Amino acid sequence: NFFKSYADELSEIADRVSANKEEYIIHPINQYHLIKRFATxxxxxxxxxxxxxxxxxKVHKAIKNAAHLFPKxxxxxxxxxxxLRIQETYNLNTSDIAKGNISGQYSLKKLTTDECYHIGKAAFNGGLYDRCTQWMQFSLQRFEEGTQNFSKAHAEEYLKLLTANRIWIAPVLKLKNCFIHIPHTKNNLFLLHFIRTTENKITFYRRRPIVATKAHISSDDKSYKFSDxxxxxxxxRGDVKIPKHVERKLHCYLHTNNGNPWLMFNPVKVEELWDSPHIVQFYDVITSAEVDKIKKLAKPSLFRAIHVVSDEEDDDFQKAAYRITKISWLNDTSGPVIAKLTRRISEITGLSMNTSEELQVANYGVGGEYPPHLDVASEDEQRIYMLDHPEGRRIATFLIYLSEVQEGGGTAFVEAGVTAKPIKGSAVFWYNMYPSGDIDIRTFHGACPVMIGNKWASNKWIREAGEPFHRQCKLDRNADNRIF
Structure with a gap:
């Protein structure tokens, strides 16, 4: 009976999906259901x-061979x-998401009441208590006895806890090395569980703070406060408007990098996104055929991104809970297309690639994002800055979009208030440091969560060693960044 009902369910899904698989897989609710089917x-x-x-x-052998690939x-x-990350960032309605409606695009199936309850639990464990309340209330409204994997009392317990302790539930997260005596009554079971387990679980919505000590910031900016x-x-969300005086300074033009022979007959299209710091977006820097080759090279070596958790005594690498993405690294020997792209980046920017890093290729998962940060150092260098790195710091970033993203997934420059749209074949370029060598903290940026789509992107970081004759240090310490 289980096999028959499941086969019928899969047949119905297959019939509706086969016409357009890409349209199916780019929706986060469809992705959630796909992951859940394989995991359960x-x-x-x-x-x-x-x-x-x-x-x-034959069927059993096929499943056995693939079982190690199944999600968990x-x-x-x-x-x-x-x-939840998508909901928080883009301020989406709980009822719409439960119906499969995200930005006007509907999923193949709605979220079940049981699934709404479990998303509410995830919100609770992540410290999103208002969202937890909304999801629990919604699950109770749609609850039908006997058809769910949770009891009505479970959702009601969460709501009671949130209502009774709304005043002090947030401050408890700040408690460290404190002993609290709470009677082991039935009404306190959820509260006890919360105190014991929540502190280490609040990871996916808390952005890992960028570490920028006074030594890394110019003398004029030591009182700088990073944005929340x-x-x-x-x-x-695009809720920040570009001031008129800035908008008048922004232009679109064709770029040949001072008459570079490679660009004279095929100039690059440039759009200025911001004037100070100078941020530009190039268009048509890579062809669809080249994109396909890069993805093909990267897919076999994709691995879950890591970050460094560090204190004064010890460094510990962990899987990144806050960024749902997989990455791969490709160098010029990985294939002719990589070497060709490296040369093209040099032609466009006028910088040497002798001390540049390998090309990082990333694929973002459900609601995949990268929280605001600075690119001047690699992730493992941000906590304890390695000033004696042989290639120096990351002087510039060349970010290439390898896919179209229907909704979300842009690169948000928090201080400038501008977002670069992920357009396939385009690239965003900026300098991470002033000509003086001070870090330009105005380039604080992050990758917005993917709302609808499958995001592929790649980064080429150029380090400062080898660039003195390509980007000279200005005598004026306060000289601003200009790319061209």
Whole structure:
């Protein structure tokens, strides 16, 4: 009976998806359901075939061979967190998301009441208490006894806890090395669980703070305060308007890099996104055929991104919980297309690639984002800055979009209040440092969550060693960045 009902369900999905697989997979609710099917139902199919000793069938062998690739429970949780990240950043309505409506595009199936409840749990564990309340209330409104994997009392307990402790539930997160005595009554069970488990779980919505000590910032900017998450979300939504006096300074033009022979007959299209710091977006810097080759080279070596968790005594590399993405590194020997792209970046920017890093290729998952940061150092250098790095600091960033993203997924420059749109074949370029060598903290930026789409991007970071004759240090310490 299980096999029959599941086969019928899959047949219905396959019939509707086969016409346009790409349209199906770019929707985050469809992605959530796909991950959930492989993590639960296909795993159950595999277990049932084992139980009924159907080990010799072709189907069972195929499933066995693929089982190690199946998502796990943590992936379901991660995709639920991705949905919440999208909701938080773009301020989406809970009811619309539950109906599968994200930015006017509907998923193949709605979220079940049980799924709404589990997204509410994810919101609670992530410290998004208002969102948890909304999801729990919604799950109770749609609740039908006997058809759910949770009891009505579970959702009600969460709501009671949130209502009773709304005043002090946030400050408790700041408690460290404190002993709190709470009677073990039935009404306090959720509260006890919260205190014991929440502190280490609030990761997916908290942006990892950028570390910029006074030594890294110019003398004029030592009192600088980095923007909060609300401004980052506001920029991602496009709620920040460009002032008229800035807009008048921005232009679009064709660029030949002072008559570079490679660009004379094929100049690059340039759009200025901001004037100070100078941020530009190039168009048609890479062809669709080259994009396909780069993706093909990167896919076999994609791995989950890591970040460094560091204190004064120890460094510890961990999987990045706050950025749902996989990355790969490609150098000029990986294929002719990479070497050709490296040369093209040099022609466009006028910088040497002798001390540039390998090309980083990234694919973002459900609600994938990268929180606001500076590119002047690599991730593992941001906590304890390596001033004696042989190639020096990252002087400039060349960010290439390898796919179209229907909604979201832009690069938000928080201080400028402008977002670069992820247009396939285009590239965003900026300097991370002033000509004086001071870090330009105005380039504080982050990758907005992908709302609808499948985002591929690549980065080429150019380090300062080898650039003295290509980008000379200005005598005026306060000289601003100009790319051309």
């Amino acid at each position: 139902q296909w795993t159950e199919v595999n277990q049932l075939l084992d139980r009924f000793n159907r080990t010799g069938t 429970e943590e992936d379901i949780k991660g995709s639920a967190e991705g949905i 998450d609300k401004k980052f979300s506001k920029v991602c």
